Amino acid sequence: MNDATVVRAVDARKSYDGTVALDGVSLDVHEGEVFGLIGPNGAGKTTLVRALTGTADAEGTLELFGDAAGDSDRSRIGLLPQEFGPPERLTARELVAYYGGLYDESLPVDDVLADVGLADDADTWYENLSGGQKRRVCVATALVNDPDVLFLDEPTTGIDPAGRRALWGLLDSLADSGVTVFLTSHSMEEVERLADRVGLLRDGELVAVGTPAELVAEHGGPARFVVAGPDVEAGADPLRDAGFAVEVGTDELVLGDVTPAELGDAVTALADASVGYESLTWTEPTLEDVYLRLTGETFEGTFTPGASAVGAAADGVAGDSDSAPAAEVER
Known part of the structure; x- marks a missing residue:
């Protein structure tokens, strides 16, 4: 170029x-x-x-x-x-x-x-x-x-x-x-x-x-940690007490601005409160998040577009090895 x-x-x-x-x-x-x-x-x-x-x-x-x-x-x-x-x-x-x-x-x-x-x-x-x-x-x-x-x-x-x-x-x-x-x-x-x-x-x-990286950095928002399962709402207050910002969705908790180093603290807070879950997913923001934030469009039934464990991808596009890293733990 x-x-x-x-x-x-x-x-x-x-x-x-x-x-x-x-x-x-x-x-x-x-x-x-x-x-x-x-x-x-x-x-x-x-x-x-x-x-x-x-x-x-x-x-x-x-x-x-x-x-x-x-x-x-x-x-x-x-x-x-x-x-x-x-x-x-x-x-x-x-x-x-x-x-x-x-x-x-x-x-x-x-x-x-x-x-x-x-x-x-x-x-x-x-x-x-x-x-x-x-x-x-x-x-x-x-x-x-x-x-x-x-x-x-x-x-x-x-x-x-x-x-x-x-x-x-x-x-x-x-x-x-x-x-x-x-x-x-x-x-x-x-x-x-x-x-x-x-x-x-x-x-x-x-x-x-x-550039994609510039747009993600400016508009993509923070990394997210998603706790999914039918009874995870009980973990909202323990996680907040541990210092995390938590949004409650349908069968999921979304923790914003969580670094990889903080994942263990979140899991420990859930364990100490005896809160079970089906999956844990950590995702970094992608261009898809930029699109959704700047257009005002949302996915139905989830706070977390782009997180593979909690929602379907837009326009039939699923994440793969070229997408931002995602860490997922199944229990």
């Missing part, structure tokens, strides 16, 4: 029939940078992508490579929209070849299909591919012109975990080669894994921008 600005927005504004979609958005994205844009449905993410690629009008300054977005060289841009429905009675190879034919120069079709993991399914009709395979074909159509900037709106929707990780590796390689990637996603795991910087859009406003 270098300091050359590839994508630029200054005071971008857009409304639809009186509804504000973009409200003064300003940002710069540099050559070779992966920029992740997150936010709730309706926050304006897709509108911003369309404005930056010149496929929708907006007020303000919107530039690619120093030119007005609508006047930029289209051959240098790869775009994967959130919704994309190509002809279904074409094979994967035919579809990618068709989109490659729209440019004066393009990459070898078979190479692009191999890059997205479809070498063995290149001659399968689009309509007979799985949902994840269809999405990979769509990614291939955005790559076939060998773009210098790549806009991906929810690129891994429907792709299985192995395919998703393979695509992440491909995007890493593209960024390392100098391609700028502008990514929108509801997968906080994906954004935290890929993005050099992240912007959070809420109600058309860019409310936070920074």
Whole structure:
């Protein structure tokens, strides 16, 4: 990544029939940078992508490579929209070849299909591919012109975990080669894994921008220790007496700002009060916590998004080895 600005927005504004979609958005994205844009449905993410690629009008300054977005060289841009429905009675190879034919120069079709993991399914009709395979074909159509900037709106929707990780590796390689990637996603795991910087859009406003680590440090909140079980409420007062801040949830106690060194003290306080539990979970904050705090969204039935023992993950995304460390003890 270098300091050359590839994508630029200054005071971008857009409304639809009186509804504000973009409200003064300003940002710069540099050559070779992966920029992740997150936010709730309706926050304006897709509108911003369309404005930056010149496929929708907006007020303000919107530039690619120093030119007005609508006047930029289209051959240098790869775009994967959130919704994309190509002809279904074409094979994967035919579809990618068709989109490659729209440019004066393009990459070898078979190479692009191999890059997205479809070498063995290149001659399968689009309509007979799985949902994840269809999405990979769509990614291939955005790559076939060998773009210098790549806009991906929810690129891994429907792709299985192995395919998703393979695509992440491909995007890493593209960024390392100098391609700028502008990514929108509801997968906080994906954004935290890929993005050099992240912007959070809420109600058309860019409310936070920074590296994932910076956003987690500033907005993620403290580490949490969760005591789960049907009768754990009895442990609230003993834990408070031991100096812990405790919130009582449904069959759980949530202790905020607990360091690993303090875990033993909490367990001892429970044992001294003869309070049983089914599980103990300690988690550090993640980008998911940042998202929930800044958007005001919550999970039903839990104080502790991101804690594997007490709640389901948002948007079908489960934690794994790339997530923040979690310590869990079962009794």
